[in-house]
Amino acid sequence: MATTGTSSTPRRTPGISAAAPPPRRVTDSSKNSSRAFNVVCGVVLGVFAVLWLIPSLWAIKTSLTPNSVSAVGAEEILRHGGLTLEPYANILRGGAIWDWYLASFFTAAVTTALTVVFASMSGYALSRLQFRGRGLVFVLMLAGIMIPSQVLVVPIFQMLDAVSLLNTYWAVILPQIPYVIAVFVFKQFFDGLPKELEESARIDGAGFWRIYRSIIMPLSKPVVSAMAILAFVNVWNNLLLPLFVVSNPELMTIPVGLATVQGSFGQRYSDIQASSILGALPLVILFLLFQRRIVEGVAGTGLKG
Amino acid sequence: MSAPTITQPGVAASQPLRKDRMRAGDTKPAWLFIAPFALFYVLFLIWPTIYMVVASFFNTSIVQEGFGSFAGFGNYQEMLTRPEFWSAMWHTLQFTIYTTPPLVVLAFLFAILANRVRRGQALFRLAFFVPFILPSAAIALIWNFIYTPASGLLAVVQGWFGVEAPSPVLGTPSIAMVGIAVTTVWWTIGFNFILYLAGLQDIPRELYEAAALDGATPWQQIRWITIPMLSRTTTLVVLLQIIASLKIFDQVYLMTGGGPGIATEVALGLITTSAFTDFRVGAASAASVLLFIVIVIIAVLRQLIDRAQERRA
């Protein structure tokens, strides 16, 4: 992100909510034209927003339409007035999606926990400890950011095969733990924390581990939660790695499940849309619960898959 | 959607080493703190990279033990002379060309507009940003259905506008990538939207106030203040999109499987097919190394550009 580099504190919430108020101390006429301009802006944006919502609404509408209607085509779906939950019942009764939910929750939660703990430990060491090899670690981590982990899917598969970890949750979890950028995000945040508390704790004889656990981490809740959510979303959404390291339906994550079995639905379009919405639902809920943190995390780090 | 990219992680910002703080006693605990992460870093980033380079020189097969027979530069020669490889690289470029302008222009536009409108923020966030955090598989299922030939929503809407027998989007080689690009723009614009909004927040309000006092119209303010002030964000957005394009896999795998024919096959599709369908790990590794090099070059370029901009700023 453009500004994270030099600022030693994490950037403030780029609140969409905090829209810039119109300039003060301006003449009446320009105030009016400015207000009119804002109304036009609102209308244009509203149109785009509606346009952007159409695909999702279409999927929802289809998922509430019987399969026999959606098989005929879009016009029939539009014309159909009734609503049915049958497609959702089909998917939920089918059972597979419960396995996928479990796999996604388990792998995402474990990966996130390990990533946050390990990355913040490294970030702490880089921020606070002076040690031989610090420069080397720094450079290696920097290089790590540039390594495109997706391109490594073939050798990672071979490695997991060699140690008989294919078709386990660990095959999904372990390779996703080194989320290098998190180390830097933590380091930057720690750099911005005042050192006085630690100094007095050190005088009291506290070791680094205790300082990290009892002083640093409690002060770092915003960055921890932002990183945790981002890591969680990334792992949850990852398709490439789990697609190849997990082949058993009962171990598949949501994206792999959706990708693999769509063919078996045949022309049950409503069921397919229902499965897509059920697959997306946990993230929509996550968004509604943590939208501020998510937006902040994305904007503050420039993280993109 | 997993590999992180970061801007300027602040080498310049790291404190100058003060000799008196160089406590030798820190070294052991420091390495203990770093060890867990470093272990996974080495195991799943460094080691696979080495393995990939080694395997690229062998006829390694996924169903055979060991590396197999030595191939020299054979795998590289095959890839570099294989039309499919170059067409995959071209499709990546094509995808970049199709997605970058709308992702920059629309995201910029949406951010500017959203920044001026006070009501409906929740709606905009829901509409533009939520798709970005959804799984690609869910997105693909939704769009595949919209693109259904003849009876899908798009075909029906085209029919309303008098297009008779519209070409099936994902089934026609010349426009299949456009279909994937449209889906991608819809899916990921929220990311750029947020970046631009954040950038807008960083522009000092005084600039606008001064301009307004000088009688500048809103349009002039955008043209002469907002756009130049957001140029760094734009550079970032473009470079991130190029890197993301090089790593594109999900949408293609889910929507066209690289087809029709190989009209939308991309590098990672070629790599995974070679390795997991054809069982040719050696050839896949050679292609991986080539892609790896391209991505790293662009990533380094990005760091350099970012640093240069920072110095100028």
Next chain:
Amino acid sequence: MTFWNLFGGGDGARLQLMLDQYEQEQGGSDALQAATFAWGNPYYTKVSLATLGDKPPDVAVAHATRATNLARAGLLTEITEDVLASVGLSSTDFTPKVWESTVLDGKAYAIPLDTHPFVLFYNKTVCRDAGLLDADDELVPIQGTEQWEAALAAAKEVTGAYGASVATVSETATPWRFFQTLYSQRNGSTPFLSDGGTELTFDEALVADTLAYLQGLTGSGLMPQATDYAGSQTLMFTGQSAFYLQGEWEITTAQSVEGLEFGMVPVPTLFDQPACQADSHAFVLPTMERSPDQLERAMGFVKSMLDQSLAWAEGGHVPAYLPALRSPEYAAMEPQSDYAEAADYAVYDAPAWYSGSGSNFENIVGAQIGLVMQGIASPEEAIASMRSQLGTYARTADPLS
């Protein structure tokens, strides 16, 4: 007991009934875990990777043309006569031609279930109006391109849209099957691949001519240029075309369309000799540590499926299990028995490590054929593209051995 398959659509529904029956025999609904995957390469990739990862299903379905490749990769357990005998089977219980197709170096690796030829569906209502049916309400046999085109033209008069339909868009298998059927009907047609795929041996002139013929059918409006798998069916189901070309398994879908009267026959011999593209579904036992108990359970499942061959045949497939094929019940099945002969002149995809149903070979060739039928590529361009893409595979050392 886990069982993986690639049966979607009508096949999937049919299979479910058979699985229910098996579970009933086993006296519990927990006896079986069945999973269905997206058809083609994605399925075979899953089966292969699961086997490599030591978690394969107890039993999986494979096409005969893919089973031999899986076996060569060391991913399948040999099916010995002893194994067969454990559930009262023998290799002589199967159609010899199909059984032979699963044998590699004298060892069998699959237990065939069926043969599934590419056939012609016809809408009786439309054909009746077009004067194409005989006194028994059956399709008057069509022979040669002239009769074929005349029939299509007559049907087009009635439908106002098309004479026949076949999927050309978002499909590679269907265009390939249609093409291969017609190409194999011609004198002098040679296999596409030889020597395990190291040589491209198709007859270029004949291929070009056959492609041009297909392009003519769609170009003249007798058949649609751009329609996908579902669309090509819908055209016939809704009376917008009289004929529909697809594998016989779509019988289930056709039967589910209310008010549709339809029949099925082998694809007419448009050229010199009868032929049709086909493959066989078979059961395979992926490589894994199996206790005698597990092996018995797996074979018990296979036997139960074979015993239900007639239920499977309801879904259009020609049984490979002789007791079913020769049964009076099968002979009485309509329209199944009308095209059963097609299995006799079935043409399987040429063996190669990159060939078989849903393989790279079919994807490459089928995509080009689809483009030709859509009018986007010329036959010459299509052949050049096939040659170049297949050439890469032909030159590559076989990664399986």
